[in-house]
Amino acid sequence: MADVNRGKRPLSPHLQIYRPQLTSVTSILTRITGNALIVASFLIVWWFLAASTSESYFNLANAVLTSWFGDLVMLGSLWALWYHTLAGIRHLIWDNAIGLDIPTAEKLGWAVVGGSVVLTILTLLLI
Amino acid sequence: MAYLTDRKRAMGMGAAKSGVHHFWAMKVSSVALVVLIPLFVFTFGPALGGTYAEVTAYFARPFPAIIAAATIWVSMMHFKGGVQTLIEDYVHGLAQKVLIIATICLSYALAATGVFAIARLAF
Numbered sequence: 001m002a003d004v005n006r007g008k009r010p011l012s013p014h015l016q017i018y019r020p021q022l023t024s025v026t027s028i029l030t031r032i033t034g035n036a037l038i039v040a041s042f043l044i045v046w047w048f049l050a051a052s053t054s055e056s057y058f059n060l061a062n063a064v065l066t067s068w069f070g071d072l073v074m075l076g077s078l079w080a081l082w083y084h085t086l087a088g089i090r091h092l093i094w095d096n097a098i099g100l101d102i103p104t105a106e107k108l109g110w111a112v113v114g115g116s117v118v119l120t121i122l123t124l125l126l127i
Numbered sequence: 128m129a130y131l132t133d134r135k136r137a138m139g140m141g142a143a144k145s146g147v148h149h150f151w152a153m154k155v156s157s158v159a160l161v162v163l164i165p166l167f168v169f170t171f172g173p174a175l176g177g178t179y180a181e182v183t184a185y186f187a188r189p190f191p192a193i194i195a196a197a198t199i200w201v202s203m204m205h206f207k208g209g210v211q212t213l214i215e216d217y218v219h220g221l222a223q224k225v226l227i228i229a230t231i232c233l234s235y236a237l238a239a240t241g242v243f244a245i246a247r248l249a250f
Contacts, residue, residue, distance in 0.1 A: 034209050038233075041206070044171070045199060045241040051186070052247035055179045066176050074175070078168070085164050088157045095154070127172035 022109040023102075030087040033080035040077035043070070078123060083116035149208060156205040160198075167198040183248055192249040199241035207234035 018024070043065055050061035064070050090108050093099050099108055138146065170191040174182055186192050210230045218226055 031209075031213060034206075035213055037202075038206060038210075041199070041202065041237060045237050045244070047175075048186075048195070048199075048241055048244035048248070051179070051182050052244040058179045058182065062176075062179075062182075081164060081168070085161065089161060092154070092157065092161075123168055123172065127169065 022106050026087065026109040026112055030084060030091075033084040033087075037077060037080055037084065039073060040081075043073065075120075075124075079116055079120045082119040082123070083112065086112040086115045086119075149211075153205065153208045156201050156208070159201050160205060163194065163198045163201060166194045170194050171198075186245060186248040189249070192245050196242045196245045199245070200238045203234045203238035203241070207231055210234075 047058075047061045047065050050057040065074065090099075090112055093108070099105060138144075171194075174185045174191065177185065186195065207230065211227050214223055214226045214230065
């Protein structure tokens with residue numbers, strides 16, 4: 001009898017119904033940036049392996065990493081790295097049950113978004 | 128049963144499973160990476176784009192080599208835990224287990240390759 005209404009029960013809102021909020025978007029971006037960084041990790045480890053193998057192998061890996069496409073991947077990864085680092089610091093703060101109220105969480109969200117862009121530009125200027 | 132602690136009875140049951148081990152491993156590696164990532168960005172960054180002679184000489188120095196090796200190792204262990212949570216959220220059944228095993232192997236393979244390559248450059 002408990003299953004009479006199966007399939008007709010109201011469902012909790014899905015992602016496609018929810019209006020995107022700063023807190024949800026920054027959370028999803030944390031996951032995307034963290035996992036996407038595996039691409040840059042692959043390239044950097046390959047670059048190190050090539051450098052430790054021979055000059056000709058290094059030149060190949062270095063040419064890939066410093067090509068326009070390599071630059072694009074490394075630039076995107078640099079932003080992703082700063083974003084994920086700042087978002088991680090936000091989680092370390094949240095772990096202490098601090099800043100979980102919505103106004104503070106939104107301020108922290110903007111700090112992560114803005115901070116990641118500032119740190120990316122700063123890094124490009126410094127290195 | 129009377130001699131079992133509450134913790135012992137909860138272990139392996141429901142959401143308790145391995146307790147907070149996964150959370151703690153992610154927390155420790157993330158704190159380590161907060162320090163390592165800026166150091167890596169500002170040692171690896173200037174080296175990228177250099178010639179073969181410049182790069183091999185640079186990573187023969189202890190500080191850039193240790194930072195690079197530690198960052199690669201710790202970030203791969205952090206990825207291992209993070210990607211497992213990602214897979215657990217979206218993939219279920221046999222495919223979940225296969226993907227988790229594959230990504231754990233990938234994490235160790237990249238970590239080992241990176242540390243080996245840097246050791247070879249450094250010595």
